[in-house]
Amino acid sequence: MNTDIENLFKDRVLGHPAGLFVLFFTEMWERFSFYGMRILLVLFLTAPLVSDNPGWDWPREHALSLIGTYASLLYLTPIIGGYIADKFTGYRWAVVIGCLIMTLGHASMALETTASFYLGLALLIIGTGFFKPNITSIISEMYKGKESKKDGAYTIFYMGVNAGAFFGMMLCGYLAENFGWSWGFGLAGIFMMFGMLQFWLAGPLFGSIGAKPTKTYEVELPQNINEESPSLVEEKEAAEKLNPFTMFDKILIVLSSVGGLLYLFNDPLEKIENINLLPFEVGSLSGSNIVVLGALVLFLILLITRVSRYIPVVRDRIIAVAIFGLFTVFFFAAFEQSLGSMTLFARDYTNRELLGNSAVIFKIVDALLTTVPLIIITWVLYLLFKKTYSRIGISNIVLAIAFIGVWGLVMYRLYDKLSGDAAQIDASWFGILNSFFIITLAPLFSKWWESKYNPSAAMKYGLGLILLGLGFAVLAFGTADIPQGAKTASVSMIFLILAYLLHTMGELCLSPVGLSYLSKLVPARMIGFMFGIWYLAIAIGQKAAGTTGGMIDKISEQYSLSTFFLIFTLVPIAVGTISILLNPVLKKLMHGVR
Incomplete structure (x- = not known):
């Protein structure tokens, strides 16, 4: 058994190694910044130029075209980020690099110029590529030999995901809609920075876990995927020997990838900037549609020809x-x-706009929704602080400062929202409902x-x-x-x-x-x-x-x-x-x- 893994399991919080909760809070701040910024995108881009909180007054089609490309790229760069971590940086440094790049991205967006806005989106896409696949890979290494505890670990970890999304959309949305968009974008960047610092300073807790590239890159899941019968292992080994990647496979991968990326970039460029990277037509089909359909056909050929070679x-x-x-x-x-x-x-x-009893009921529900989860998470922070202060005290102090900031913002928001007889609900508030329902319903679905x-x-x-x-x-x-x-x-x-x-x-x-x-x-x-x-x-x-x-x-x-x-x-x-x-x-x- 790895000595570093055994050391991690000596200091336990709620039955799990303290290092899991360092990752919990890192993921929480990353999701805080990610969802806090993302909920603002469509509101900022489509807000009227002449208003109390002016945006860029884009047509909805243009805004959603850009957001669609941005969201799509967020799921493609982790493939590259995982490869880089596996071959060069290791998982922990990849997470730090990702956090730093995302912090710069949020800061760039807070400037609200056209160039800084696009630069910010690009940095967030690149940073997510480094962060997303590698923080879960650290958990994979932490629980080697202790697979029976993985499900519980991932339940805790994904609570961090939803807690971050919940508070990010609530607080970034509140500041952006009531004080200005740069406040919301800037807040997302501040807490991303706190997440990076507390994770980086907690490095001694992990020892060599996630520090060096391993020979195989593992994509981690909430379930143990390694329990296979000997016959299945033999079957897979035989399949591998019979089905190596051919040059034809690699050419199809490159061509379909290039075609897909051209479409992703061309769609918003053509609509927003009137720049067409694919200025040709065949019949009623535009160049953009031809390229994406061609990429899809090549991809299907790749999948069919490769799959057909298996037993x-x-x-x-x-x-x-x-x-x-x-x-x-x-x-x-x-x-x-x-x-x-x-x-x-x-x-x-x-x-x-709520009035009378409806406003009173909403204010009570909103106050409970905001404070109860924050009290629970603060209690977890206290437990982590008790167990690890002697080893990663500065990391815990950074984390405490971040929580003091969140509590201050929550109290100010509640004071603002509770004053007066009416209740005006921010448009971004509704985004927190998904995270709230996941937290409350997940145990029922798990059962x-x-x-x-x-x-x-x-x-x-x-x-x-x-x-x-x-x-x-x-x-x-x-x-x-x-x-x-x-x-x-x-x-x-x-x-x-x-x-x-x-x-x-x-x-x-x-x-x-x-x-x-x-x-x-x-x-x-x-x-x-x-x-x-x-x-x-x-x-x-x-x-x-x-x-x-x-x-x-x-x-x-x-x-x-x-x-x-x-x-x-x-x-x-x-x-x-x-x-x-x-x-x-x-x-x-x-x-x-x-």
Whole structure:
């Protein structure tokens, strides 16, 4: 057993090594900055030039085109960041580098000039590539030989993800909407810096864990993926020997990647700056559409030719993964409307002014939502401080300063919001509902998955997509009376709250399933390649979310806002139904993997 791992497990907090909570807080601050900034993007870009808080007054289509490309690239750079960490920097230095680059990105965006804004987005994309895959890889090394505790570790870690998203959207959104956009962007950068410092200063706690590149890059999951029968290991080894990457495979990878990236960059450039990198047409198809379709065809050829070279059992399982990947594209294309068209709906079409008893009830709920989670997390900080102060005291002091800052902002926000008889809700506030519902509902879904009623993968995907569609059905119903082409309305916020509830239930059905089954179904040699494909599926879904969300004005003017949301109702429900109908076929393709 690694001595550093044993040393980590000597100082325990809530039954886990103190180092896990260093990673918990690092991830929390990174998600604070990431979601705090991202919830502001569409609001800042589309805010009127002439207003109390002027933005850039972009058309919604332009803003969502840029956001779609940005979100898509966030899922592509981790493939490169993981490779660099594995070969050169090690996981811990990759995390520090990522945090530093993201801090500079937030600082750049706070300047609010065109050049600094684009530079900031680029730095955030690069920084996320270093950060995202490598912090989980540190947990992988920490729990080697202690796999039975991994599920609990990841439950704690992902609570940090949601806590950061929750407070980031709440506080960055509050400052940006009430004091100015640069305040929100700047706050995100400040707490990203705190996250970097506390992680870097806590280095002695980890010893050699994550410090040096290892021979194999592990993509870590909440489940143990290494429990395989000897026959399956032999099967995978045989498959690897029979199916090396050929030169043809590598050429297809390069060509499809270049084509996809050209489309990602050309779409916002053409719409926003009127710069077309692909100025040609074939019939009714633009150069951009031809390139992306060509990239898709080349990618499918790569997948089909490579999969066909595997033995039948492995081939069938990879086909099942590909089908789940296609469902994932449809899911994220609709789900990621939460930071696009649904945020616009919250700002422009939702009644956010409460009076009388409604205002009193909201203020009480808002105060409890804000303070109770912060009290719990502060208590965890206290436990960490007690266990590790003698070893990483300066790191703990930095963390304490950050929490004092959060408490100060929370108290100021509550004082501001509690004063007066009415309650004015920020548009960005609704973004916290997803994190809140995940924290409250995750234990119930976890119990469901552990019971004898645990559905199959195809059923979980189907339920997730149908629940997602039902969330949009609520919005379609709530907007039914809004006139065609209306730019503003005053719909009850209950519709948006119910939509977020259903969407989160859908996410809990589907999101944890994909990577888990991927790890169990694909051969060892192809695991890195298939994880890349999986992130590619999410990236495509992110871009599709931006593209389809950008149609909100066009569809609202030609038909109605209700029709816009009805499209997002029917498509996920239809795809979810297909997933459920394919359940027997997918079970057969998976050959006993559950």
